[in-house]
Amino acid sequence: MNTESEHVRYEAKANVKPMIELIGVSKEFLKPSGEVHTVLRDINLTVGKGEFVSIVGPTGCGKSTTLSLIAGFESPTKGTIRIQNELLDRINRLAACVFQTENAFPWKTVIENVSLGLRLRGTDKRKAYDEARKWIEIVGLKGFEGHYPHQLSGGMRKRVALAQTLIVQPQILLMDESFSALDVHTRHLMENELLKIWEETSASVFFITHDLEEAIALSDRVVVLSAGPAATVKGDYRIDLPRPRNVAEIRFDPAFMRLHEQIWNDLRDEVMISYAHSVGHK
Structure with missing residues (x-):
């Protein structure tokens, strides 16, 4: 399991059909000064x-920009993005997002928030509520249907966000630092909950995190982006750890520790470059 050929560089299996393809993607923004700022350069993923x-x-390497491109919130300056082999040129209708910030409307109850996506798609209220109750139970919030967000803990609100997202049965789940604001114990609970739900669906997950341990514990692959500006893919690592996983326990596995050391050696160089760049601009 610890050989380089098995999980240093990942080659997609022939029987795994691509859901998301970024082909030669670059993204540029125009600064107020008129200077062109290149965030991403020639991303192939x-x-x-x-x-x-x-x-x-x-920090600042373009992880969230990459997610925005896949979601269709932004368009690439160069290159193409394909979703299920179709060119993405508008909002990605197959994707749903879970961000670090709360998604729930504070004036709506749990069941009203969770059912909202279906209601906006024209689903009858009774049917939407019936489906919402199923997802509320799946994420462990049965009995809290009538509560408002301010009456819930941070972890419970994050469960609401997951149910909100998953009720529309997205084929792609985009997550941007979704658990970073939680305490470590609640975070592990939510990570395990996410894995349990993901293993019961066929959704493709694109997960952004600053926590390398979290990335390894959750993923089939970990992709390392280089320091910005003009970040590109530096490493693509296959995570050959057995499933199902307990994210707290898997971190003590010797194979996990080897992977962490290997990927961190790649990531550390980019963190140092980014730090030196930020210091130099102060």
Whole structure:
């Protein structure tokens, strides 16, 4: 399991159909000064159907920009993005997002928030509520249907966000630092909950995190982005750890520790470059 050929560089299996493809993607923004700022340069990345892929990299390297491109919130300056082999040129209708910030409307109850996605799609209220109750139970919130967000803990609100997202049965789940604000114990609970739900669906997951341990514990692959500006893919690592996983326990596995050391050696260089760049601009 610890040989380089098995999980240093990942080659997609022939029987795994690509759900997401970024082909030669670059993204540029125009600064107020008129200078062109290149965030991403020549990104080539594939996420298979049902695959869990985490993206790590130093602050400001373009992880969230990459997610925005896949979601269709932004368009690439160069290159193409394909979803199920179709060119993405609008909002990605197969994707749903879970961000670090809360998604719930504070004036709506749990069941009203969770059912909202279906209601907006024209589903009858009774049917939407019936489906919402199923997902509320799946994420462990049965009995809290009538509560408002301010009456829930941070972990419970994050469960609401998951149910909100998953009720529309997205084929792609985009997650940007979704658990970073939680305490470590609640975070592990939510990570395990996410894995349990993901293993019961066929969703492809694109997960952004600054926590390398979290990335390894959750993922089939971990992709390392280089320091910005003009970040690109530096490393693509296959995570050959057995499933199902307990994210707290898997961290003590010797194979996990070897992977962490290997990927951190790649990531550390980029973190140092990013730090030196930020200090130099102060």
